[in-house]
Each structure stands twice: as structure tokens, then as C-alpha cells.
Amino acid sequence: MAQELAPIAVKENASVELLTCRIGDQWVGFRVQQVREVVNRQRRTQMPMAPEAVAGLINLRGKVITELEVRRVVGLPDRDEDAPFHVAIVETLSGEDFGLIVDDIGEVIVLNEDLFESTPRSLDDVWRQVSDGVLKQENRVLLLMNVDRFIGLTIPNAAAPNTKEITLH
Amino acid sequence: MDEELLGEFLTESNENLDSIEQQLMNLETNPDDAELLDSIFRAIHTVKGSCGFLNLTNLERVAHAGENLLSRIRSLKFLVNEDIVSLLLECADAIKQLLEGLADTGQEPNLDHSDLIGRLQVCERFVMGEDVAQGEAPEKSGEAELVEPLAWLVGFEDAVIHALIQAEMLTAADIISAGFAKLKGIEPLTSADALKILGVAKGHVDKPSVETDKTEQAAQQGQVSVEEEPTPASAKADKNEQVAEVKAEVAKPSSPPPAAKKAVAGNDSPAAQQAKRPAASNASVRVDVGLLDELMNQVGELVLTRNSLMQMISASGSMEFMRVGRDVDQITEQLQEQLLRTRMQPIQTIWSSVPRIVRDIGKQLDKKIKVIMEGEDTELDRTILNALKDPLTHIIRNSCDHGIEPHHIRVQQKKPVEGTLHLSAIQESGFILITISDDGGGIDADIIKEKALKMGSLTEEQAAVISPKAALQLIFNAGLSTAEKVTNFSGRGVGMDVVRTEIERVGGSVDIDSTLGRGTSLKIRIPLTLAIISAMVVGCKNQRFAIPQMSVRELLSAPDSSEEWRLIAGQPFYRLRGKLLPILRLKEALLFAEDEKPSGSIVVADIGDRTFGILVDQIFGAEEIVVKPLGVHFQHLNFYGGSTILGDGVVIPIFDCNGLASMVKLSTEAEVAKDYNQGNEEGDLGEQQHALIFMQGEQRFVIPMTLVERLECLEATRIEKTASGEVLQYRGEVIRVLRWGDLLGIGSGIDDPTAQMYCLILSDGGKRMCLQVDQVIDIVEVSFDIKRPSDNPLFLGTTVIQDIATEVVDVFEVVQQADPNWFAQPNDMKKRKILFVEDAQFFRHLVIPVLESMNFSIKTASDGVKACEILNSYQPDLILTDIEMPNMNGYQLAQWISEQPNLQGIPVVALTAQNEIDDESLFSDVISKLDSQELAEHLTKILQRFDIISEQEIGGTNHAITFG
Structure with a gap:
């Protein structure tokens, strides 16, 4: 099911390759280096008492990955039961991979990083927290997503120290 | 330094030293065990030998000093005492310490062990001195000198000896070959010293040539002392081949031929390995643990893939596939097993x-x-x-x-x-x-x-x-x-x-x-292992979960019709072999569903200090699962221990039973259940009453359990609004809801309709009412010692419970405010006396609140004998007794009562958990220990019946049941 991302030959200084995704009406860009792959609907296991942002766990070729519902984090209503969606498997600085559920996947674009402007104040609060900048395009505003900060938002009691270690390997 | 070589050396040395402590201690108990001594000597000796090779001078010095002492002990057949063993242990520790440092940094740590070395040398002399004093054959020392040559350098200062050792001049041959000029150059040797030493050395070399013959003979007889020699000799070889050869002549006639020594000198050639290590170790290979871990992960994946493959194969129905599948299955299993074994120690x-x-x-x-x-x-x-x-x-x-x-x-x-x-x-x-x-x-x-x-x-x-x-x-x-x-x-x-x-x-x-x-x-x-564990797969509301087999003690089937279910203050318990097991309803605990009649299967979990049951819908069976850690989003949920992937590819969570245990509500009660058969107490309860402590906002209240029938935790939406106020549908009835916050005029404090709410179900005379409170804290046994009466009619006053001032709720007033007719019916059961005989404290705790709620004056006894004692001076209106009790059981007690003239006519009621009892005729009635409601109803009926009988029969003369 994996939709392979075409490798892009253009490599300029200060250029970024972004995978664009849509959540509600908002288009966001993930840095391609952070996106492992994009998959479609997987069999999902809901986890009782999990934080709200967690949609469940999926089995990605033997790896257990936490799926996060981006819509819930940014305060959008849940999508319809049978509405299509995609899951971008992203990797974070901590080394853990997450599946981010998005409504649609766009193209991979190569841009000069200088083109990005700082995030405007008018943007929704959650979006602003996870944005590294915006790019105003003809008919849309593309938001450069900071994946690590996004994940940070979804973790309950992020401030509280990790009381429990991962003990089982 | 050659890293690989160093690694080899460290592993080997650690292996050698691993057993040395044990051996030294054994030596302490058996100081005459020559074989043991040999083995200890060899271990230290090997370390020393390799040191020279790797140019580890500090280590060599320590090992050398230890070796010398050991050699002396061995050659003189000296019987070690505790102190010498301590010293040798210290020496072994120092070696280990140096090795550790070496392993950590790759460099020999700069540690000063000269004190230890000094003591080892002193000890060595002590051993020798002792020996001489004992008049043992002095010529034996010659043999020892093969190992500790500098010992013959008598009359020189320690500093000189040290300096020589430092300069690697360890034998007379070393010294001779070094020559005068070199000797003189060693600090702090003076020219005179150098000359003297050289002279002594030359004189000494002549002697061993005689010794050599001796040793040779010994070697031919298969003697041991030769065996230890090769390593230091060959180790030295790389330093100075000439020396090695001289040494070979001097000290070791049976050492390997020069060719082999050259190989050693030329580093890590196979021949050198062979010479150094016993043949047996060639059969094993050292593997990096990281690699094994990696392999383990891969096999874990393979097991999962195999599981799904097997499912597909069995679905295909093809015989051909099945045969191959079976092979794959078996091979995977063996692979997994054997790989696990590689990690085992x-x-x-x-x-x-x-x-x-x-x-x-x-x-x-x-x-x-x-x-x-x-x-x-x-x-x-x-x-x-x-x-x-x-x-x-x-x-x-x-x-x-x-x-x-x-x-x-x-x-x-x-x-x-x-x-x-x-x-x-x-x-x-x-x-x-x-x-x-x-x-x-x-x-x-x-x-x-x-x-x-x-x-x-x-x-x-x-x-x-x-x-x-x-x-x-x-x-x-x-x-x-x-x-x-x-x-x-x-x-x-x-x-x-x-x-x-x-x-x-x-x-x-x-x-x-x-x-x-x-x-x-x-x-x-x-x-046994962490990567793959055996787990019980259970089902609850269409979802599967794994419970580590480690914590599972047994499985029970518990349909709702089972007579073993007990509900105590809303918390389910299951009677298992006479003990009450607190039950965690998985469905309820995980917010799947609310309060239902408990039914399904129980997984009895044992977490060391506590046993509890996990109520699930279904048990699928045990499976070997590969544990995968859960992500950062689940770290705060301590009841999850990880996740796994089942054969059909579905991820399921693994529970951590320690975490689940903390979800069992009302653990106070659970503790009571645990101690079901322990801790007996008897006597007059006096003013002690069961009471429930709860909070409303920041305020603390206590309410006597007298009227509290049950404690419920309900969703806020369960309370419905009607024209006449709020109501709750409860056990097929519609009951009035009172909110404590409203009564106090501080509001209910519940905004979230999905929130859980604590409701006290008050019940009396067949009527029920619901009192909603913020938070339930505990159920305690207290004496209501009112410190300060209250102006508010809702309160009896203030008392102190657990060192906190707490308002005592006047539950009668509360109920009356809500329903003035609540107590309208005549209540004529006041102040009657009851003797309650029960050995299990748990049931005493369970039944007493019920009796209190019926306004009995209660005395308790923990068995028949105690009951008899009490009855000698106390005439109750009713005796309620358990049947199975120590010392004197219920039957015997009833028999005894029937024989006492002053106790005639007092109804004796059996309270039993048994369905059938042997001799019912002894009792006025039998009540089963089910729920409190039934108990109350039964008792009321019995009292009514006996009231009538007593009036008719005796007219109140013999045993007047006094009406309060």
C-alpha cells in the first residue's frame, strides 16, 4: 500500500523538500527527510484510556506505531466513518515513529527555505504552535510543520517527568 | 595497543578471575587442597603472563606479587589462614579493578597499589620465615625461585627490588643479559648496587642449572610446576628473544620450541592462540551481545510472520502448503528456542x-x-x-x-x-x-x-x-x-x-x-526472558488484550448466575475457596461500559502481595507473544506493559497487572477480604460505628453507614430531571436524587455530563433515596464523639476522624427534609440486643453495619466458646451465629443454648454461606450470607415472628423482648 515518494534530484542550498498534506482546509508541509512513507487505512487497535489525540495502534510490517489523529489535535470534528484518509509515517528526534492521520496527500515540492515567512498571528493557535513558518501560494497558505513540536502537543502531562520506563523489549 | 588483542586479554582474564574468589574461599576452608591452590595460582599467573605481553606494568606488578606469594605457599605447602586469604582476595580485587579500568578506557588506569604489593611481599616473607622456623627443607626454596627469582636478592632495599621489577628484570638471567651499564642506569641503583646485584645474579644462575635437571626429571614424570611456566616465558619472548632463549634454558627445559615462541612474539597468529589457550575453548566463539539482541528482534518478527503465514495456510486448505507450513513452523520454533538459549546464562x-x-x-x-x-x-x-x-x-x-x-x-x-x-x-x-x-x-x-x-x-x-x-x-x-x-x-x-x-x-x-x-x-x-513471553489472551467488548502468564494464577468461569458473586458497597467480589477475591471489571475500568451485573470469566492475578480477579468477557487462550514497547503516549498509563502483534496481524495491548491492581476500587475492603480468616476481635463495639467519609468541594463530611445501602459510581447523565425534581432509575425503581452540594447551598460541582458521580444509595424500610456527593474517601469505623454541636440541622456536629475535623451528617434529618414521610411507619425495633457470633472478621464488618442500621445494640463473639462466656452474663433478644467456626461451631453453640434454662426462647438464627445445613432443627431460622438487603429483610421478618410468638406463649415473662 505504501505510496513511494519519488526521489527528487534537485538539491540546492537552503532548499527544502516538502510533502504536502491537507487537514481540513489547511495545507501543511512535512520535511521529506522526516517522512518514512505514506500508507492508507490500516487495521487499527483502539487503546482504552489513551490520550485524545491517539487514534490507536497499527501494525506496520511488524512494527507497532501510534496513530495520531491530527484533526483532533487542531480541534476539527472527526471525519465520517468511511471518509478516506492517509497516514504519514513520520520519524521524530526521539527515534519513535508516529502515524499522522491526514485527509489528503498532495505533491512533493522543492522550495527555497527563504521563501517561508514567519507564522502570522492570525493563524489558529494550535497551528501556530506547530508551525515553523508559512508559504503563501496562489490559492493557499502552506504551513511548514514542525513534527516534533506537534507530537509534543499530543503527549499528556508533557511537563511531568516520565515516571515509568519502557521496561519490556 | 592492539584493541582486538586487548579485548581477548580482558575476556580471558575475567574468565580466569571469575572463579578465583570462590576458590580462595574454598582454600580458606581446605588449606591443604593442592589442586585448588594450583588452579588459583594458574589464574593469577596467566594474567601476569599476558601483562608483560601487553606492556601493562601496573597490572603486572600486582599480579606478580600475588603470584609470588601463591607460589611460595604452594612450594612450601604452607597452610593459609584467614588473613592471607583476605590479602589474596584483595589482590584479586586490585587486578579486577585494573582490568575494569582497562576495559573502560583502553588504558591501564593509574592506580597505586604499592601498599598492597608491599603487604604481599611481607606476607611472602612471613610464609618463608614461618617455614624456616618450622625447619622445613630449605632446599625447596630453589624450586620457588623459578617463579620468584628476585627473592634471592637479599640484603637490598625494597626500593631496589621494586626498581628491578619495574625494569622487567625478574630473573637472574634478565639481570645478566641487561648488563652492568643498564643496571646502573636504573633509579635508584648506585654503581655499587649494580655490581653487587650482577654478582649475586651470576652466582645464582649457576645454581639453577642443577635445579634444571631436577625440574626436567619432574617434568618427565608429568609434574605440574612446569605447566605454569610457558606463559610468562613466551610473554617475555617478544621483549627480547635472546632473553627468552636464555630463560628457556635456565628455567624451562620443557617449554615450547623456539618456533612456537616466535609465533607468540609475532602476535596473534593461530599458533600463539593454540599455545595460550586450552583446546576446549576453541569450540566457542565470542559474539557481540548487540548482535544477539538484533538477531533476537529479527526472530521475534519471524515468529509473528510465521503466525500469520500459518493462518493463511490453514485458510487455504491446501495439503501441500500445510506440509511446508509445518516445517516452517517447526524450524522457526527451534530457531527461536535456540537463539533464546544463546542469551541465557x-x-x-x-x-x-x-x-x-x-x-x-x-x-x-x-x-x-x-x-x-x-x-x-x-x-x-x-x-x-x-x-x-x-x-x-x-x-x-x-x-x-x-x-x-x-x-x-x-x-x-x-x-x-x-x-x-x-x-x-x-x-x-x-x-x-x-x-x-x-x-x-x-x-x-x-x-x-x-x-x-x-x-x-x-x-x-x-x-x-x-x-x-x-x-x-x-x-x-x-x-x-x-x-x-x-x-x-x-x-x-x-x-x-x-x-x-x-x-x-x-x-x-x-x-x-x-x-x-x-x-x-x-x-x-x-x-525466563523478556523478549518473548507467554500471555493469556482475553477478550472484552470485541477487543483482545494480553495478560502476562507470569501474573496469572488461575482462570474461573463466573456467569452472573454464579452464587459466588458478592457486591459490597458496589464493588464486586467473588468467593473463591472461602476467600473473597476483589474483582476488577475490565469493561468498567477501561470505560467501555458502566455498572452491569458481573459476568464472564475471571483471570485470577497474583502480584506478590495481592491477589485480585480481572473480569473479562472471554478467554481465548495462552500464546507466546513478542513484547513490543508502547510509545510515549502511553507512558502515564501504568496498566499497560507493552503491545504485541497476534497471528492475524492485529496489535493488542499487554497489561501490567501491577498497574491493573491499582485500579481495583476500595482496596480497604480488599484488604479486609484478604484477611478474611485472620485477626479476630470480639467484645462490645460500644459506640463504634461504620461510617463513610466523603468530600464536597474542600469540605469533609462523615455519614453513618446506618442507612447507606450501596455506594454507586454513576455517569452524571443517569440522573434525570422530572417535574418533581431529579430522579435516578435504580434496580427497577425510580428513586429521588438529593445533591449534597445543593443541600449545603454550594452547588453540585458537576459540569461535565460524562463525569462519574458518587451516589450513596440510602435505604430504609424498603424505600430508597440517592444522595449524590463529590467524592468518596473511605469507609472507617469510628465512634461519633461529637466535639462541637452544630446549628445546622443537617449536622449532628463536628467530630475528629483521622486527625481531621469532620462534619457528621444527620442522615435522618437529611432524609426527612427530602421526604417527610420517610420514617412515618412505626419503627418498633429500637434498642434490641443482639449477639452476633462470627469468626470471620470480614463478615463481621459486612454484617454489623446492617445490624446497626436496624438499630440493634450489638455484642460480637468470634466463636462459640466466647459466645457462651458472653451469654453467661448477657441476655440478648436474638442470637445470630455463623456455623463454621473454630473451637465451638454453630451447632454446638445452639445445642448449648438450648440446654441453658435462662436462655430458653431466645431465637437462635444461623447465618451461613452454605446452601444446606446439617441440623436445621437447632435453629429458629437460617439466613444465607448473601447481600445486606436480604439479611435485613430476613431479620425483620424473624423478629416480627418471634415477637408474636413470645407474647402469645409466655406473655413476656421469661424472655421479655423489650421495645425501645
């Missing part, structure tokens, strides 16, 4: 240090302690072994330090003077059970209890009912164990919480048991 690897620890502590505290070990070859995953090391050491230290009593006390107690520490490890279906027991003074549970009370980790109520065994487990509580006092009084203590944490971290559990004066034993249960 015998527990011996961590136990080997135990005798040393025990010996050291014993010496320090002047205690004699012997260690008995059983099952040392039991194998465990190395990760787990590593994790166990520290807790184990800690436990053992505690046992020696605080457990085993000092000499004089042991003598006083007529125990053997030598204490015993017993370690055993056995494999038990996928788990290892490690027991560490001592025959020391044991731990006083009462002191632990006292301490826990002071620390606030135990309430008075809990303390009263907790069993000694359960109290002992408190030692694992953090606050408690770090308290010094516990250590002083009872032994164990410091850091026991860490012990438990460490053990639980690798999925194990620990349990303590102790008999005062007899000893203490700790049981550690630990899984």
Missing part, C-alpha cells in the same frame, strides 16, 4: 559473588554465616540477570547484616552458631523462582505496621485488619524502607523499595515472608 554468574559478600560482611560483623546454593545452573536471560544483580546483593547484605543475629543471641536462642543463608533457583513453567532465606531473627510485622501507621502509608482501619504477611510486604514501600528505625528494630529496610522496583522493571515480582525468631525468606519470581 546460569544464575551462577551473579551468585558467584555471594559467598564473598557474605564472608566479608561476616568478618566485619563477627558472624559466622554459611551459604548454601541450589540450582546454580538455572539459566536466565542475561538482561534479566544483570537487572537482578543489585537487588540480590542488597537482599543478601540485609540478610547477613540484620537477619542473622550476632553470636551471643544465637547461642541464647539455642540456634547453631553458624547462620545459614540459603539461595535456591528453580524453573517453574516459564518462570524462575529464586528464594533467598536466612535462619535469622525474622521481622516483626507489628513493628512494620506501627511504622507504616506513623508514615501514613497505612490507616488505623487497615492496620487493624491487615494480616502479618500483608504487613510484611509494606517493607517494600518507599517511605518505610528508607526509615532508619525499621532497620534498627526489625532488620530489613533500606532500599527495599528499590529492590522491588528493579525486579518489577524486568517483569518480576517479589514477596517476603518471615517468622519472628525463625528467619526470613524472600521469593522472587521472574520471567
